[in-house]
Structures are given as structure tokens and as C-alpha cells.
Amino acid sequence: MEQKFDNKQLFDLEIPDFEDLELIPVSSKYFNIIVLNNILFSLFVLAGFSVAYFFFRHIFSLPQIWISFTVLVLLIAYFFLNAVIGFKYRKYAVRENDLVYQQGWLKRTLIIVPFNRIQHIKVEQGWLSKILKLKSISVFTSGVDSGDLSIKGLPEETAEGINDLILKNIKAENDDDGAGA
Known part of the structure; x- marks a missing residue:
């Protein structure tokens, strides 16, 4: 016995259009919490870098330390930028x-x-x-x-x-x- 399998494509589905949906932004006060969290995280990371620098500065050259610090600052800047721009969405x-x-x-x-x-x-x-x-x-x-x-x-x-x-x-x-x- 042969089974017939049929799976036709449907075109006329009434799919809701989400572009017409009116989304409400979260409270602007929440932005303060996000910024505070980012500041605390940044201070923690910079404190960790400072401790590492204090104990291990003799192992690394000055250019390596500056490159590490620059990468750290760029990452922190990215997190802040992500928080500021992302909040609007x-x-x-x-x-x-x-x-x-x-x-x-x-x-x-x-x-x-x-x-x-x-x-x-x-x-x-x-x-x-x-x-x-x-x-x-x-x-x-x-x-x-x-x-x-x-x-x-x-x-x-x-x-x-x-x-x-x-x-x-x-x-x-x-x-x-x-x-x-």
C-alpha cells in the first residue's frame, strides 16, 4: 500500500503584521539603573586591572600594559554605548x-x-x-x-x-x- 504525502504551500494566511504593533518603551528611570550597573562593573574591572598591574607589572612590558589597558577601556566604552543605544529598543x-x-x-x-x-x-x-x-x-x-x-x-x-x-x-x-x- 502506497501512502500519498501532500504538503501544499499556503499563501493566504492571515499573519499578524508586527510592524503595525505599537510598542511602549520601558520607563526612562530604568536607564539610571543600567548606567549605575555599568559604572559598578567598570569600576570592578578597572580595580582588578589595577591590582593585576601592581602585582605583575614587572612581568609585562610597558606597551603590553598600555595595549591591555586600551582594550579594557574600549570594552567598557562598548558596554556603555550598547546600554545607551540599546535602551531605546x-x-x-x-x-x-x-x-x-x-x-x-x-x-x-x-x-x-x-x-x-x-x-x-x-x-x-x-x-x-x-x-x-x-x-x-x-x-x-x-x-x-x-x-x-x-x-x-x-x-x-x-x-x-x-x-x-x-x-x-x-x-x-x-x-x-x-x-x-
Whole structure:
């Protein structure tokens, strides 16, 4: 018995156009946290270089030390540039059935997580975020890690509102499926 396999190409799918999607930038206050983190990291790296220079300066020649220092400064400058330019591309959208997040300027990433795939939600607030009245929301899906999404730098009310919306949507879906009974 011969099986016939047919796999025709479909042309008329109604695929949503994400270019029309209005994404909302994260709070501009979050930029302060990013800059502070970069400054602390840079100070840590420069302190490490200084300690290494103090203990090992007799092993390396002056040009090697200057080249190492220059590479270090260029890397730090890249991290700052990445933070400044990349911040403009941190945007999100909440739609009826999913959560959308975009980030990155060299490599743009658009993550879409349907509410019905979310298994766990976490709302967090660090010490500096608490001062700036910001929160982050993380949603976790089943399967691989790439399905998880974390949006940092949301105003407190927005993060709580997204959390409530997702929980209501999941509860309504569970009630419709009879899982709540």
C-alpha cells in the first residue's frame, strides 16, 4: 500500500503584521539603573586591572600594559554605548492574548508569549527599583528557556496591571476548560 504525502504551500494566511504593533518603551528611570550597573562593573574591572598591574607589572612590558589597558577601556566604552543605544529598543506591548517584548540594537529580538502558555509569573523589585518605583515582570512557559520573558523597568502600576491581567486571563481559561471545578 502506497501512502500519498501532500504538503501544499499556503499563501493566504492571515499573519499578524508586527510592524503595525505599537510598542511602549520601558520607563526612562530604568536607564539610571543600567548606567549605575555599568559604572559598578567598570569600576570592578578597572580595580582588578589595577591590582593585576601592581602585582605583575614587572612581568609585562610597558606597551603590553598600555595595549591591555586600551582594550579594557574600549570594552567598557562598548558596554556603555550598547546600554545607551540599546535602551531605546527596550519596548513592550500587552495585547488581548499575549505579551510582546522587543530588545537589542545590533541583534533585534522580538519575543511573543501567549497568555495560555504562561505557567508562572514573577514580579520583582530591587532596592534601587524600589526607590525609583519600578518593577520587573518575568513570565515562564513550559519547555525550553527561550520561551521565558522578563521585562525590566516597568512602572509599579503597569507591572501589577500586567500581572493581574495575565492571572485573570489564565483563571478565565481554566474556568472555561473546567479545570477550576
